[in-house]
Amino acid sequence: MTATPNRSDLAPSYDRPAITTGIVHIGVGGFHRAHQAMYVDRLMRDGSAPGGPQETRLDWGICGVGLLPGDTRMRDALASQDHTYTLTLKHPDGRHESTVIGSIHDFLFAPDDPEAVLSLMAAPTTRIVSLTVTEGGYNIDDATGAFRTETPGAVHDAAHPREPTTAFGYIVEAMRRRRAAGITPFTVMSCDNLPGNGRIARTAVVSQAAMSDPELAGWIEEHVAFPNCMVDRITPQTTPEDIAELRSDLGIQDAWPVVCEPFTQWVLEDDFPAGRPPFERVGVQMVEDVVPYELMKLRLLNASHQGLGHWGRLLGMTYGHEAAGDADVAAWVRAFLEREALPRLLPVPGIDLAEYVDTLFERFTNASIADTLERLAFFGPSGMPKFVLPTVRDNLAAGGPIRLGAALCAAWSLGVLGTDENGDPIPVADDLRPLAERQEAGDETAFIANEEIFGDLAENERFRTTYLEELAALRSQGARARMRELVAEA
Numbered sequence: 001m002t003a004t005p006n007r008s009d010l011a012p013s014y015d016r017p018a019i020t021t022g023i024v025h026i027g028v029g030g031f032h033r034a035h036q037a038m039y040v041d042r043l044m045r046d047g048s049a050p051g052g053p054q055e056t057r058l059d060w061g062i063c064g065v066g067l068l069p070g071d072t073r074m075r076d077a078l079a080s081q082d083h084t085y086t087l088t089l090k091h092p093d094g095r096h097e098s099t100v101i102g103s104i105h106d107f108l109f110a111p112d113d114p115e116a117v118l119s120l121m122a123a124p125t126t127r128i129v130s131l132t133v134t135e136g137g138y139n140i141d142d143a144t145g146a147f148r149t150e151t152p153g154a155v156h157d158a159a160h161p162r163e164p165t166t167a168f169g170y171i172v173e174a175m176r177r178r179r180a181a182g183i184t185p186f187t188v189m190s191c192d193n194l195p196g197n198g199r200i201a202r203t204a205v206v207s208q209a210a211m212s213d214p215e216l217a218g219w220i221e222e223h224v225a226f227p228n229c230m231v232d233r234i235t236p237q238t239t240p241e242d243i244a245e246l247r248s249d250l251g252i253q254d255a256w257p258v259v260c261e262p263f264t265q266w267v268l269e270d271d272f273p274a275g276r277p278p279f280e281r282v283g284v285q286m287v288e289d290v291v292p293y294e295l296m297k298l299r300l301l302n303a304s305h306q307g308l309g310h311w312g313r314l315l316g317m318t319y320g321h322e323a324a325g326d327a328d329v330a331a332w333v334r335a336f337l338e339r340e341a342l343p344r345l346l347p348v349p350g351i352d353l354a355e356y357v358d359t360l361f362e363r364f365t366n367a368s369i370a371d372t373l374e375r376l377a378f379f380g381p382s383g384m385p386k387f388v389l390p391t392v393r394d395n396l397a398a399g400g401p402i403r404l405g406a407a408l409c410a411a412w413s414l415g416v417l418g419t420d421e422n423g424d425p426i427p428v429a430d431d432l433r434p435l436a437e438r439q440e441a442g443d444e445t446a447f448i449a450n451e452e453i454f455g456d457l458a459e460n461e462r463f464r465t466t467y468l469e470e471l472a473a474l475r476s477q478g479a480r481a482r483m484r485e486l487v488a489e490a
């Protein structure tokens with residue numbers, strides 16, 4: 001194992017030993033390393049130009065924090081290469097563009113030394129704590145929008161607030177220490193795919209604090225900023241082939257590189273009372289109101305991924321580009337976007353939404369990144385309520401069309417049974433399977449009656465009827481024929 005990915009011409013041009021932690025990031029996975037850490041790396045490279053204000057940029061180094069047992073792998077991989085790693089952009093024409101990213105300069109696996117994490121989070125030099133802990137990681141009930149106070153992590157951290165185990169427990173304890181020491185609170189920046197990710201992070205942190213210290217909860221509510229943002233870059237999971245390819249193409253030995261598409265976007269609410277890096281210098285759009293951008297991205301891109309994932313898997317496909325390149329699946333996704341999703345969006349400053357949709361299809365058909373449908377659709381239980389069902393609800397309220405959305409729910413429920421239309425197995429999250437099985441056994445609304453996901457949609461006569469019609473049509477016609485008919489229906 002080499003100490004750093006070994007291509008000096010790709011390596012960071014700045015003085016890495018001089019980096020100090022300004023950002024603590026919880027949940028260092030592929031996406032954080034392809035996106036936020038890449039922007040900070042750009043900033044550090046930018047600042048290292050002759051005469052550039054490098055010293056201020058190097059204050060924004062990232063210390064990664066892992067909370068889950070699986071994060072020991074990231075701890076070890078990064079530690080073995082001085083916390084650098086290779087980021088490879090895979091272009092649709094097969095070109096690869098690699099850079100060695102150096103902005104993450106340290107990583108703490110919290111269970112190894114919780115105090116080290118808390119001390120760092122409470123230090124005045126830490127001005128941002130950012131998160132990519134997945135949608136499910138926020139512990140929010142989709143139906144009510146409330147924090148789930150009954151989960152074991154929340155209960156533990158409320159009973160032992162000085163010995164936290166969850167992201168929110170750590171943030172609360174660090175805030176308590178900062179407040180006691182008179183240190184300005186850091187900004188909490190969620191970078192997960194959630195509508196109102198800052199607002200949701202605020203709910204999680206304030207609710208966790210309220211379970212043990214209501215007064216602290218009030219202080220956090222009043223003093224801590226939780227900017228919302230829209231984040232975008234398709235980042236598949238790294239495969240053993242990616243690692244081998246890097247070795248054979250560039251001679252780089254990297255324990256855990258990242259591959260992603262060339263496209264990247266970050267639209268960030270400018271609300272950082274404790275200060276922030278000059279992100280606008282490296283392509284981040286700093287705005288006052290993120291809502292139109294985030295609705296556009298989640299309800300078009302991520303909803304399309306759900307469409308590609310659930311239909312594609314039912315048809316026995318494996319990859320995102322395979323589904324996006326299939327004429328029937330692509331036509332269905334376009335029809336859903338154009339008929340049901342686009343009419344419910346807000347105008348987005350400077351963006352032509354029809355062009356945005358065209359660009360999405362160019363991105364989805366990028367075969368080089370080999371993104372799997374399993375990654376796109378495995379988390380249907382968190383993806384569908386955030387990316388697809390809000391469009392269905394808005395259309396129900398506005399008297400708009402819901403048939404394509406309801407058909408996707410039906411396709412999803414059939415996929416959850418774990419077998420595609422060829423009789424081959426589909427990997428699925430097991431917790432929904434009993435409901436899909438009850439649906440198969442004749443309890444036709446069992447799947448949509450799951451309030452955690454569907455809220456009260458099963459009680460909506462129009463949704464229920466349309467869903468049941470689509471379920472019946474799918475069973476009798478099969479996915480491809482039903483998709484074609486739906487697209488032709490106009």
Ligand SMILES: NC(=O)c1ccc[n+]([C@@H]2O[C@H](COP(=O)([O-])OP(=O)(O)OC[C@H]3O[C@@H](n4cnc5c(N)ncnc54)[C@H](O)[C@@H]3O)[C@@H](O)[C@H]2O)c1
Pocket residue numbers: 026027028029030031032066067068070071132133134135136137138167191192193194231232233234235236
């Ligand atoms: N991959 C993408 O294309 C992409 C693009 C935009 C946004 N995102 C957002 O980033 C998130 C992570 O994606 P990724 O590709 O990096 O996934 P990943 O599986 O590579 O990494 C996820 C990280 O989150 C941590 N984590 C998960 N649940 C947690 C919890 N409850 N508490 C603390 N840590 C937790 C994991 O330990 C891991 O470090 C997504 O869920 C999404 O919200 C991803």
Ligand SMILES: O=P(O)(O)OC[C@@H](O)[C@@H](O)[C@H](O)[C@H](O)CO
Pocket residue numbers: 135193231232233234235301302305306375376377379383
């Ligand atoms: O990561 P999830 O589960 O929120 O959603 C799966 C994909 O839609 C998502 O990761 C996209 O690739 C990403 O949001 C692109 O920016």
